[in-house]
Amino acid sequence: GAGVSQSPSNKVTEKGKDVELRCDPISGHTALYWYRQSLGQGLEFLIYFQGNSAPDKSGLPSDRFSAERTGGSVSTLTIQRTQQEDSAVYLCASSSFSDTQYFGPGTRLTVL
Amino acid sequence: AQSVAQPEDQVNVAEGNPLTVKCTYSVSGNPYLFWYVQYPNRGLQFLLKYITGDNLVKGSYGFEAEFNKSQTSFHLKKPSALVSDSALYFCAVRDLRRGGADGLTFGKGTHLIIQP
Numbered sequence: 288g289a290g291v292s293q294s295p296s297n298k299v300t301e302k303g304k305d306v307e308l309r310c311d312p313i314s315g316h317t318a319l320y321w322y323r324q325s326l327g328q329g330l331e332f333l334i335y336f337q338g339n340s341a342p343d344k345s346g347l348p349s350d351r352f353s354a355e356r357t358g359g360s361v362s363t364l365t366i367q368r369t370q371q372e373d374s375a376v377y378l379c380a381s382s383s384f385s386d387t388q389y390f391g392p393g394t395r396l397t398v399l
Numbered sequence: 400a401q402s403v404a405q406p407e408d409q410v411n412v413a414e415g416n417p418l419t420v421k422c423t424y425s426v427s428g429n430p431y432l433f434w435y436v437q438y439p440n441r442g443l444q445f446l447l448k449y450i451t452g453d454n455l456v457k458g459s460y461g462f463e464a465e466f467n468k469s470q471t472s473f474h475l476k477k478p479s480a481l482v483s484d485s486a487l488y489f490c491a492v493r494d495l496r497r498g499g500a501d502g503l504t505f506g507k508g509t510h511l512i513i514q515p
Contacts (some may be wrong), residue, residue: 291442320502320503322502322503329505329506329507329508330503330505330508332502332503332504333502335502346502378442378443387433387445388433388445389445390435390444390445391442392441392442393441393442
């Protein structure tokens with residue numbers, strides 16, 4: 288079946304611009320996760336959604352980062368006023384409740 | 400808090416030889432352990448997991464991992480390496496008591512290089 292999909296695959300933006308990254312989880316998966324992979328920090332957990340429950344935002348690196356999940360399915364990660372240190376690969380994963388997480392291909396974000 | 404250590408940045412193995420990629424972990428409760436593999440410019444692919452039960456877990460592509468509670472280790476192994484196994488390998492842990500709320504904590508990753 289279809290796996291986790293993410294769009295765009297690559298995004299180049301200028302410092303100070305806002306960006307939106309999209310994740311389509313595996314159909315039927317109730318849990319959705321965002322991670323960031325960068326050379327300096329490795330793989331960092333950002334945020335977790337379980338169904339329609341309000342997410343725990345404490346893992347987000349700054350208040351410029353926000354995420355939402357509409358209808359318990361598609362999720363959007365928004366970064367406002369991007370900075371060069373935001374450059375990274377943003378990975379999305381989904382799972383059945385608390386089970387194995389399956390990852391999408393990622394969005395490579397480059398902030399110039 | 401939970402943490403994972405992968406002590407080797409790189410492991411070099413000749414094709415056909417057995418391979419081991421090391422991982423140790425720390426969690427407050429019982430661990431939920433994973434191995435993922437990442438090929439260049441790709442996302443993470445799930446290899447195997449341990450929750451409870453047999454300490455030796457078998458996964459995809461002939462890989463297996465051994466859970467050792469006393470040593471808090473979860474080393475990845477394969478009896479005979481293939482050149483196509485060359486990739487970046489990540490060990491990850493989650494505390495079972497927390498459900499999914501903390502996400503996965505990953506190690507730094509180990510580059511596995513299989514030489515023909």
